[in-house]
Amino acid sequence: MSAIKGRGAPSNAGSSRFALPARQDDGDWLDRLCNDAEDAPLPLRTTVTEEQARTIITRNTSPDVGFDQSINAYRGCEHGCIYCFARPSHARLDLSPGLDFESRLFVKPDAAALLRKELGRRGYEVRPIAMGTNTDPYQPIEGHYRVTRACIEVLAQCRHPLMITTKSDRVTRDLDLLAPMAANGLVAVALSLTSLDAALSRKLEPRAPHPRKRLAAIRALSEVGVPVNACVSPIIPAINDAEIEALVEAAVTAGARSVSNIPVRLPFEVAPLFRDWLNVHFPDRAGKVMHLIQSIRGGRDNDPDFGSRMRGSGPYADLIRMRFDKARHRHRLADGRITLRRDLFIPPGDQLRLF
Template sequence: MERRLDPAVPGRGAQSGSVPDRFGLAQREQDGDWRDYMEILDGPPVKLRTTVTEEHPKTILTFNQSPDIGFDRSINAYRGCEHGCIYCFARPTHAFHDLSPGLDFETRLFAKPNAAQLLCETLARPRYKPKPIAMGTNTDPYQPIEGRYRITRSLLEVCLATRHPVTITTKSDRVLKDLDLLTELARLDLIAVAISVTTLDTRLSGLLEPRAPAPGKRLAALKSLVEAKVPAHCSIAPIIPAITDEFMEDIVSRIGAIGVRSVGWIPLRLPHEVAPLFREWLSVHFPDRGDKVMAIVRSMRGGRDNDPDFFTRMKPSGVWADLFRARFRIAKKRAGIEMNRFQLDIGKFVTPSLDGQLQLL
């Protein structure tokens, strides 16, 4: 049964919760349960509750061989993300578990409380070779439930104890809760933190990223990281044509003024179910320009809603893409930002003593 509220689901990014048919998954049929009759009579619940299920995987480090991304291993402490960013490219991963990439992705979350122990076991393997671990590549490591589970913090504690390099990508100023660990990691050249800023308009952010911290808080977090000498990167991501691209220059100027020395931009990606979810979002919040937005997106993606191919998926083409690149290059020059990448030290790694390390967790 599809869950939908018209014209908008308050406090959520997605506007519906239908299960996709990409894997041949049937929609849930009414089974005579009292909840089905309740929804028929009263409609779907006005306020969707967030639930968290603890899971205990056998491994925590995911390796990849993608030729166009800058890391070969990553950790995701959580599945699903309460931030509810409508454009999130990770939404389709929920479909693997017979859950909706729409509302389920932001309301039915999964936490991995044994993540730090699993990381210790992986790092202790005789053949393990260190390279930076990327955190936040799929779902945000500092989404609201981190305040309760503190899984990300426990992973950083392992990285500090073993002198293992790590990178963090987040939309949350909650990262400052771990500033004590970040400063120690930074002192050893073991950490870089990227904070994503999509817009400077608080109201627009509330529609795009309904449960993520406001843009001002993210800029303040970047400033705090710079002051603490933690390598900080600002990711203007994603650039949504005719919706957020107008803020590009102002964001670059603002982060340059607070001392951020690394910045990049990422174009909107709409893989699998994200495309129809985003179209639906446009129809609710920007019905006057939805067609224009998608026309520009397709012009940068070879006539498609999304380009999944290696190398080109991160590099849109066409007149609009060239315009964004030129604007970004000029804004970056005006802000005096030249550095693009941070080099982390892999030479300090110490293989953990498994018994002793586990006693610390």
């Protein structure tokens, strides 16, 4: 098994918890990867399918996250982050959490119209809406479809609170919308920083923007008053944990108001993909990395339990928390909690009240 240029997962393999047939690397799939004349690998092309959704606001009751409403305009993510906990969602489509997740994408082009309709329903209760909680709202195809921007336009018109999580500097293309919202206490952005080492970042997140671009995005957002939380996640033992202090310092220097972190999570379908990735890129320490991950996950590859899944447990997890807390206190940073206003909301169709 070897790396595929520009992709995170080394293969399309992966078990499914949804009892769907295991996806094999069959002849048709190999034909798309190989040049028959020279038997040389060709780039795996990204395909995008438009889907017609009936609703766009997803609601959850998880006690581990700071929101209960979210919008996911895209399924799959071309950034190709090997550790992405959203990969299993592709199994529901009878697609692989591996290469399919990062190359066979889906878009909801009517997301903004659906959002306007749902916000206008009688009895709608205003609570912050989160974008980027499953797949990145600013992945490359946003440049063409602009669904994220269209949704932000609706939220801005309605003066609705919004939280964005991304690892892309493309978020700065919407500063014209985000800056006025920030002035009214209506928006916050969490920007993911995984490594300052471009070579490591390229292995972990092959199609995500360069670390310098992410730091520049934090600076640009901060300069126009948008509160930014630097999400130093995931922390992967023996891979990027040596950078904790440097990542926090870089985020502070760029203007982040707060920082947060989550130890790596490896849900059922992600764990075998991550192991394959380790064997390809870090065969010298693959066993050590998995041993340390299991030490913070109760002896398993993953801990799905509320309360502990976002924090980890055991001595190594405690050490990561202590280092992170010391770095945060050294720079007098907040813990990432930002309260957004809910009292300015104006339902769609009632914007004349603004004038």
